[in-house]
Amino acid sequence: MKNKVAVVGFGMIKFGELFEKSYEDMMSEAYLNALKSVDNGIDQKEIQAAWLGTCIGSIIKREILTGASLAEPLSFMPRPVSRLENACATGSDAFRNACFAVASGAYDVALALGAEKMRDVPPIESLQGVVARGMHPIYARGMTAPAVFAFYANRHMHDFGTTKQQMAYVAVKNHKNGALDPYSHFQRPIKLEDALKAPMVCSPLGLFDCCPVTDGAAAVIITRAELAKKYTDTPIYVAGLGLATDTFNLASKPDFTTFYATVEAGKEAYKMAGIGPDDIDLAEVHDCFTITEILDTEDLGFCKKGEGGKFIEQGNTEIGGKIPINPSGGLKSKGHPIGATGVAQICEISWHLRNEADKRQVSGAEIGLTHNLGGTGSVASVTILSNKQL
Ligand code: COA
Numbered sequence: 001m002k003n004k005v006a007v008v009g010f011g012m013i014k015f016g017e018l019f020e021k022s023y024e025d026m027m028s029e030a031y032l033n034a035l036k037s038v039d040n041g042i043d044q045k046e047i048q049a050a051w052l053g054t055c056i057g058s059i060i061k062r063e064i065l066t067g068a069s070l071a072e073p074l075s076f077m078p079r080p081v082s083r084l085e086n087a088c089a090t091g092s093d094a095f096r097n098a099c100f101a102v103a104s105g106a107y108d109v110a111l112a113l114g115a116e117k118m119r120d121v122p123p124i125e126s127l128q129g130v131v132a133r134g135m136h137p138i139y140a141r142g143m144t145a146p147a148v149f150a151f152y153a154n155r156h157m158h159d160f161g162t163t164k165q166q167m168a169y170v171a172v173k174n175h176k177n178g179a180l181d182p183y184s185h186f187q188r189p190i191k192l193e194d195a196l197k198a199p200m201v202c203s204p205l206g207l208f209d210c211c212p213v214t215d216g217a218a219a220v221i222i223t224r225a226e227l228a229k230k231y232t233d234t235p236i237y238v239a240g241l242g243l244a245t246d247t248f249n250l251a252s253k254p255d256f257t258t259f260y261a262t263v264e265a266g267k268e269a270y271k272m273a274g275i276g277p278d279d280i281d282l283a284e285v286h287d288c289f290t291i292t293e294i295l296d297t298e299d300l301g302f303c304k305k306g307e308g309g310k311f312i313e314q315g316n317t318e319i320g321g322k323i324p325i326n327p328s329g330g331l332k333s334k335g336h337p338i339g340a341t342g343v344a345q346i347c348e349i350s351w352h353l354r355n356e357a358d359k360r361q362v363s364g365a366e367i368g369l370t371h372n373l374g375g376t377g378s379v380a381s382v383t384i385l386s387n388k389q390l
Helices: 023-036 090-103 145-160 164-178 192-196 225-231 260-273 290-299 308-313 330-334 338-353
Strands: 005-012 049-053 081-084 109-116 200-202 216-224 236-245 282-284 367-374 379-386
Touching (some): 005 090, 005 338, 023 216, 049 090, 090 338, 090 367, 145 308, 164 330, 290 367
Parallel strands (some): 049 081
Antiparallel strands (some): 236 379
């Protein structure tokens, strides 16, 4: 798999409250941006297959989502389109499956597109129940995503002395980065004291510890590595892919200080790429809540277990730091339209690896990592990209 596939086009739309755009509008705009980004041009008929990542389409009462949900608005028929749902890893798993299909030789060129329409209904309708689905009804009572991640925050604070202030540093950094990203939902910096005194959502997580609920779409065009130079002089190669699962059931988790799916997905991706955490120049990780970014930093091996809070407080994850994390603003500031998130992370890393990330550019970036985590930590995916074949 390593070095067999390259990203040759990528694009997204500005994330936010997009009441004026339909699901189809968002997909079409992201797709056109990806087509336009292909330096040497591409005839859209060259794209032989597509993967659509949308997670919660059924909950917002759309018709059944199928491949045709992408094929019709994008005039893609009769070509094959698979629709994929894998919690918050939906977008990156759509990309991963498209990569496997291209690497197998089944297709020369494929599209991975993620889109999610979340703001047309209040968050309580789009998100409540996602976590508790399929479990005993007692779990639905307050068992929202902030409540699940609050378990992790409390336990990490108890075991390792992680502080509310260290979590607030994650929010301050990510809002600062988001202010430099024209695609971010929120585009203004926040102060540490604002994060600390924000209204409580689920103790200890306040408003600024949570990602917002957001609409958005992103698209990536991939091809076999040997064909990449036909489309661009600066292909981004897929060096490593990892996906892992863990128990969904909170009562079955061995502890609340590690996301084991992240650890396993990271191991698989690092092994495939033949590199380790020290070789990564920047990462877009799943900061659905500030505590999650702290755990991600540990679980992906950027610092030791228990030291994530301190590592962030010391500035190691700022743009210009030891390992810049979430230069886009992350889910916290850019937003988290679930199916689009993983694909948008691949766009962000690709901009940096092509030195096209403007004011938020991580200087000299050659290898980048993306990470998603979903369903109470029951699924995680890691992708490693490089601007040269490793
Ligand atoms: N961070 C910063 N500001 C936020 C915010 C966030 N996460 N969410 C909302 N805001 C701001 C809005 O911009 C708005 O500001 P304004 O009044 O100046 O326009 C205000 O707070 C109210 O916005 P609203 O959309 O009505 O918020 P809400 O109270 O309905 O929802 C949360 C707030 C935190 C509950 C909601 O964002 C949430 O559920 N986040 C978590 C999403 C989630 O669980 N995703 C899955 C992760 S696995």
